[in-house]
Amino acid sequence: MPLSHTAHRILVVDDQADVREALRLLLKTAGYGMVGAASPDEALACLRGDAFAAVLVDMNYARDTTSGQEGLALIEAVAAQWPDLPVVAMTAWASVELAVEAMRRGAVDFIEKPWQNARVLSVLDSRIALDRQRRELQRLGAAHALLASEGSDGFIVESPVMQRLVDDLVRVADSDAALLLLGENGTGKSLIGQLIHQWSPRRDRPLVKVNLGGLTPTLFESELFGHVKGAYTDARQERVGRFELADGGTLLLDEIGNLPLAQQPKLLRAIEDGEFERLGSSRTARVDVRIVAATNADLPAEVAAGRFRQDLLYRINTFQVRVPPLRERREDILPLARHALAAACRRYGRTMPRLAASAERALHAYAWPGNVRELAHAMERAALLARGAELVADDLRLQAASSPETSLGDMTLAQAEAWLLRKALRDHPGHLQRSAEQLGITRQSLYRRLDKHGIDPQAGDV
Structure with a gap:
C-alpha cells in the first residue's frame, strides 16, 4: 500500500545549493516536502524549531574534506537529541568503513552520490513506514499497559471485539478528529472518552465533561459558554463555560442525542468555528477544543425524524465507534466482575471472596441489560451479602435484581x-x-x- 507523503517533510543537509535543489525537485515529485540546510549548525537549528519525518545528511562540508567527520558528528548529535528520527547518510566518497561508522553513530541507511532517484525514494519510504509502525506499536503497547493498570478503572479488554476497538482508538487518539461514541447505557462510553484524552497529545491539558441530557434549556448557554455578571437575574458574577475550561484539551459531550433541537445550532457553531459568546456578552471568544461525543441514541433515525441536525452529526462523527454491550463481549464478564468485587471489598473493608463455579455460571448466563454499570452494582451488592470465603450464585441475587416491581x-x-x-x-x-x-x-x-x-x-x- 503506497505511503501518503503529504504530511512528511524531509530535512536535507548539504553545503551545495544545486544538490539541495535537485533533491527538492525529486522529493516534490514523490509528494514529500523539503527544508534545506547548508551546514550542521543550520540543520540543528531547523530540528529545534520544527518536526521532520527524516533527515538526509551529507558527510562532508569543509572544502577538500573527505573524512566524513562533520557528517558523523551531526549524525551523532541528531541521534542523541532526536533518537526516533530516521537519519540517512549520503556522500560522494563512499566506503564500507564510513558507512559502518555512520550506522554506528545512529544513521539508519547510507546513500552514495551520485544517487539513484529510485534508491533515495525507496530508502525514505521504507524508513518512514518503519518509524510510523514503531510509533503505532508503542502507542498500542502504552494503551494496553494503561488498561492493565489501576488507572484504567477496570476497563477490561480481554475480548477480541474490545481489543479491536482499543486498537482503532489508539490509532486516532493522537489526532484532533472529532469522535462519536455510540452504545447502550452503562457500556463505558464516558470512560473510553477519558482514555482517548489520556492517549492524545492533549493529555496535559484539561478534560472537561458535560452531560447535555442533564442540562435544562435555560442553563445550556451558561454551562457551555459561560456568562457575564448581570446576564440574567441570578448572574451575580462571571462564569467560565465548559468550552473555555477545555481550551487546549478535550470536551466530552455526553448524551448529545438528548440535546434539544433549539440548542443544536449554538453547539454546532462552537464546534465548527471554535467561536462563541458568553451569555450577555458581545465579545467573541475563540478556543481550541477536541470534541468527543457520546450517546445511546440512534442519531441517523433522530436526523430522519427531524430531532437532530444532520450538519451537527457530520461535525461530531469524523470517527465513529460503537461500544459493544456486555452480552457481546462475554470474555470480559468474569475479569470485570472480579475487578468490581475487589474494588467493593476494599471500599467496605471486606475480605475478597473467590467466585464459586455457580457464581461464574450465573454471571455468564445473565443478560446484563444495564451492561458494565449493572455488573459493578451487582458485585458491590455481592460484596456486602457474601458469607464466608466463597461467593455463590445466590449471593449475586441477579433474579431478584431483575424481578418485576411490586404492584x-x-x-x-x-x-x-x-x-x-x-x-x-x-x-x-x-x-x-x-x-x-x-x-x-x-x-x-x-x-x-x-x-x-x-x-x-x-x-x-x-
Whole structure:
C-alpha cells in the first residue's frame, strides 16, 4: 500500500545549493516536502524549531574534506537529541568503513552520490513506514499497559471485539478528529472518552465533561459558554463555560442525542468555528477544543425524524465507534466482575471472596441489560451479602435484581410516583424529554421529581 507523503517533510543537509535543489525537485515529485540546510549548525537549528519525518545528511562540508567527520558528528548529535528520527547518510566518497561508522553513530541507511532517484525514494519510504509502525506499536503497547493498570478503572479488554476497538482508538487518539461514541447505557462510553484524552497529545491539558441530557434549556448557554455578571437575574458574577475550561484539551459531550433541537445550532457553531459568546456578552471568544461525543441514541433515525441536525452529526462523527454491550463481549464478564468485587471489598473493608463455579455460571448466563454499570452494582451488592470465603450464585441475587416491581396497588403514593419515574427512564434510556412526555409532565417537572426521589437518570439500576 503506497505511503501518503503529504504530511512528511524531509530535512536535507548539504553545503551545495544545486544538490539541495535537485533533491527538492525529486522529493516534490514523490509528494514529500523539503527544508534545506547548508551546514550542521543550520540543520540543528531547523530540528529545534520544527518536526521532520527524516533527515538526509551529507558527510562532508569543509572544502577538500573527505573524512566524513562533520557528517558523523551531526549524525551523532541528531541521534542523541532526536533518537526516533530516521537519519540517512549520503556522500560522494563512499566506503564500507564510513558507512559502518555512520550506522554506528545512529544513521539508519547510507546513500552514495551520485544517487539513484529510485534508491533515495525507496530508502525514505521504507524508513518512514518503519518509524510510523514503531510509533503505532508503542502507542498500542502504552494503551494496553494503561488498561492493565489501576488507572484504567477496570476497563477490561480481554475480548477480541474490545481489543479491536482499543486498537482503532489508539490509532486516532493522537489526532484532533472529532469522535462519536455510540452504545447502550452503562457500556463505558464516558470512560473510553477519558482514555482517548489520556492517549492524545492533549493529555496535559484539561478534560472537561458535560452531560447535555442533564442540562435544562435555560442553563445550556451558561454551562457551555459561560456568562457575564448581570446576564440574567441570578448572574451575580462571571462564569467560565465548559468550552473555555477545555481550551487546549478535550470536551466530552455526553448524551448529545438528548440535546434539544433549539440548542443544536449554538453547539454546532462552537464546534465548527471554535467561536462563541458568553451569555450577555458581545465579545467573541475563540478556543481550541477536541470534541468527543457520546450517546445511546440512534442519531441517523433522530436526523430522519427531524430531532437532530444532520450538519451537527457530520461535525461530531469524523470517527465513529460503537461500544459493544456486555452480552457481546462475554470474555470480559468474569475479569470485570472480579475487578468490581475487589474494588467493593476494599471500599467496605471486606475480605475478597473467590467466585464459586455457580457464581461464574450465573454471571455468564445473565443478560446484563444495564451492561458494565449493572455488573459493578451487582458485585458491590455481592460484596456486602457474601458469607464466608466463597461467593455463590445466590449471593449475586441477579433474579431478584431483575424481578418485576411490586404492584401499584401495594404502594404508597410516593412509591408509585418513584416507580413510574423509573419505568419511564427505562422505557426511554437516555431520553429525558421522551420520558417526560410519557409521564405527561414537562422536562423541568421531571427534573424536580427525580431530585425529590433521589433518582439519578444516568444510573444503571433505575
